Amino acid sequence: MRRTLCALLLVPLVAQAQQPVRGFPSDALAELARREAVLRRTPDTARLRAAMRAMAADPHHAGFPGSRRVAEWALRQFRSWGLEARLDTFQALMPVPVERRVEMVAPTAFTARLAEPALAEDPDSRDEGQLPTYNAYSPDGDVTGELVYVNYGVPEDYAALARLGVDVRGRVVIARYGRSWRGIKPKVAAEHGAVACIIYSDPRDDGYFVGDVYPWGPMRPELGAQRGSVMDMPTYPGDPLTPGWGNRPGARMLPRDSAATIEPIPVLPIGYGDALPLLRALGGPVVPGDDWKGALPITYHVGPGPARVRVALRFDWQVRPLYNVVARIPGATFPDQWVLYGNHHDAWVNGAEDPVSGAATVLEAARGFAELVRGGWRPQRTIQFALWDGEEWGLLGSTEYAEANADALRTNAVIYFNSDTNGRGPMGASGSHTLETFVREVARDLDDPGGRANALEAITAFAVSRARTSQDSARARTRPFRIGALGSGSDYTAFIDHLGVASLDIRHGGASDDGIYHSIYDSYTHYTRFNDTSFVYGRAQAAAMGTAVLRMADAPVLPFSFSDAAATYRRYAAEIDTLARRTLADTLDMAHLTSALDALAAAGARFDSALARATSQGSAWVTRNQRALGTINRLIYQSERDLMHPLGLPRRPWYRHAIYAPGFYTGYGVKTMPGIREAVEQQNFAEARSQLSVVAATIGLLAARADRVASSLAELR
Ligand SMILES: [Zn+2]
Numbered sequence: 001m002r003r004t005l006c007a008l009l010l011v012p013l014v015a016q017a018q019q020p021v022r023g024f025p026s027d028a029l030a031e032l033a034r035r036e037a038v039l040r041r042t043p044d045t046a047r048l049r050a051a052m053r054a055m056a057a058d059p060h061h062a063g064f065p066g067s068r069r070v071a072e073w074a075l076r077q078f079r080s081w082g083l084e085a086r087l088d089t090f091q092a093l094m095p096v097p098v099e100r101r102v103e104m105v106a107p108t109a110f111t112a113r114l115a116e117p118a119l120a121e122d123p124d125s126r127d128e129g130q131l132p133t134y135n136a137y138s139p140d141g142d143v144t145g146e147l148v149y150v151n152y153g154v155p156e157d158y159a160a161l162a163r164l165g166v167d168v169r170g171r172v173v174i175a176r177y178g179r180s181w182r183g184i185k186p187k188v189a190a191e192h193g194a195v196a197c198i199i200y201s202d203p204r205d206d207g208y209f210v211g212d213v214y215p216w217g218p219m220r221p222e223l224g225a226q227r228g229s230v231m232d233m234p235t236y237p238g239d240p241l242t243p244g245w246g247n248r249p250g251a252r253m254l255p256r257d258s259a260a261t262i263e264p265i266p267v268l269p270i271g272y273g274d275a276l277p278l279l280r281a282l283g284g285p286v287v288p289g290d291d292w293k294g295a296l297p298i299t300y301h302v303g304p305g306p307a308r309v310r311v312a313l314r315f316d317w318q319v320r321p322l323y324n325v326v327a328r329i330p331g332a333t334f335p336d337q338w339v340l341y342g343n344h345h346d347a348w349v350n351g352a353e354d355p356v357s358g359a360a361t362v363l364e365a366a367r368g369f370a371e372l373v374r375g376g377w378r379p380q381r382t383i384q385f386a387l388w389d390g391e392e393w394g395l396l397g398s399t400e401y402a403e404a405n406a407d408a409l410r411t412n413a414v415i416y417f418n419s420d421t422n423g424r425g426p427m428g429a430s431g432s433h434t435l436e437t438f439v440r441e442v443a444r445d446l447d448d449p450g451g452r453a454n455a456l457e458a459i460t461a462f463a464v465s466r467a468r469t470s471q472d473s474a475r476a477r478t479r480p481f482r483i484g485a486l487g488s489g490s491d492y493t494a495f496i497d498h499l500g501v502a503s504l505d506i507r508h509g510g511a512s513d514d515g516i517y518h519s520i521y522d523s524y525t526h527y528t529r530f531n532d533t534s535f536v537y538g539r540a541q542a543a544a545m546g547t548a549v550l551r552m553a554d555a556p557v558l559p560f561s562f563s564d565a566a567a568t569y570r571r572y573a574a575e576i577d578t579l580a581r582r583t584l585a586d587t588l589d590m591a592h593l594t595s596a597l598d599a600l601a602a603a604g605a606r607f608d609s610a611l612a613r614a615t616s617q618g619s620a621w622v623t624r625n626q627r628a629l630g631t632i633n634r635l636i637y638q639s640e641r642d643l644m645h646p647l648g649l650p651r652r653p654w655y656r657h658a659i660y661a662p663g664f665y666t667g668y669g670v671k672t673m674p675g676i677r678e679a680v681e682q683q684n685f686a687e688a689r690s691q692l693s694v695v696a697a698t699i700g701l702l703a704a705r706a707d708r709v710a711s712s713l714a715e716l717r
Contacts, residue, residue, distance in 0.1 A: 039546030063320030220515030238399025246404025344391030562604030
């Protein structure tokens, strides 16, 4: 009761500060501001803390009872606020180890411990039921070979080894974490003929070289090891046995030996305490540059040998259950236009930072919407919250959901908002470039916990503070706000890359370093000592998402911008042109692509002016044209579908987006206009040319749609 009174008193102040919001007429802004004020005021730091305590209390890896417990707990939260919510169950192949062994057999004997010790300072580190340190989707194997150090294990590292005359065929490689997604390391090692891959965390990257190690500081202690999936996600994410269709209980599954995303060679992560004896026993040439040197107290040699190492791994290869939690607020006017917002709930161990820091903010944002609903509000469009299971293994829960509901999502999904780990630092955003103005306006209207005028200014101030030179600093000060492009590594992947649903990943962070990723030390104690200690960035995240979701759900005209997209795609085209001139013998004729981009820019400008004229006519215009706007908005949000490559990317048809994909050899890292760019990088001229015409055609479709939208909007009176 007191809360409601308070809201009424705040209203006039908030409403006055409102600036134009794309897609809303100006006479609707006061009402919008009143609702946004509820969404920004409701998220509560004490509740975020309590949610983290509850969800990160025990290990809760997917496929096991701990994950189901967390899902059921979240389900009860949604329901306790009066929201309609349910568990949505899938299943997937989710192997856990039954044997793990890394031992040096020559020149001396050493058996790696492969265990993270509990710490007296962190009670959660003693919890029962922790998953052992391992990489999911390594195959079984028992191999012995001479050891070779391959630095980060990316393709250029093997080129450097070749220049030294070092061959990894028949050998065991040891790579350090970093520079690529972890699944790339065994894949590239196998391509070069290695028989096993050990991945370790070098103290230079996230250990004592960076700062004090846990429990004294936030960095990785010597036996802390990074668990994680090595599924070949750049080929397809989700259940390896059901590529392209959802694995509900009873679904058809591929036999395991024809699943393309299980790694070809055994792979296991270790801490630097276990890596040091192995690396110390390497002879052969000294590493070929400073870039190869870690921070262990040795001279780094590449080998091969004399160290000989045995890697023996066996897994149980079980199909296990997944419990997504889904909550909905049905739309009052356009129930079949869906605004989706999700974060995963499963962790490798307790996962206070990854994912609970983000999952808790979804709950707090949802509670804000529940407050609005209690006050009699209904969104124009349907809002759906999701807490996904099995993200850590390979985006399992979100991918199976997206594949199972593919047709409905293609028709109805307006946007997918994603978050994941959240922490201290400014807001960051990556996603569809039709949404750049939209994100900028959201950031402009949000408070900054760091005391800047708003979140947009905080982003600039942070970039300036991180600049190393005065030139960089000047550039950071004047650079307009930009959103990044999406690669992979979180649950947006199936939505944007497979279905063509416009997506935005928004999270706070970047101001604190840590070295506890995917270890038993990612705990409540660690998070509350070293990260967002007072949960103010969690509150800011919930407020940002609440604002973004509300605007998408209620905008009379959806706030997409084709001009934004044209400007960014033009940059990508220019980068590829430069790369092609440097790399290819023949010149790549960019004329088709350039004219498609010109058409998109022109149509985007027409749409912008039609939108400005429309929204200047006020809410009466919206009411008058509601039916027509339903159709126009559908045309607008389905625009991302135009960018889908009809056949998918070369050699990985699951990935269909012509503008964004995770790199085939970088994993998480994005490749923009991936079909062309990767063909140019591989110096495949014929493929680059055919991919160029595909990209030009998809952008041509988008331009034609933008033109149609502009005309339809301009016709409304
Ligand atoms: Zn995560």
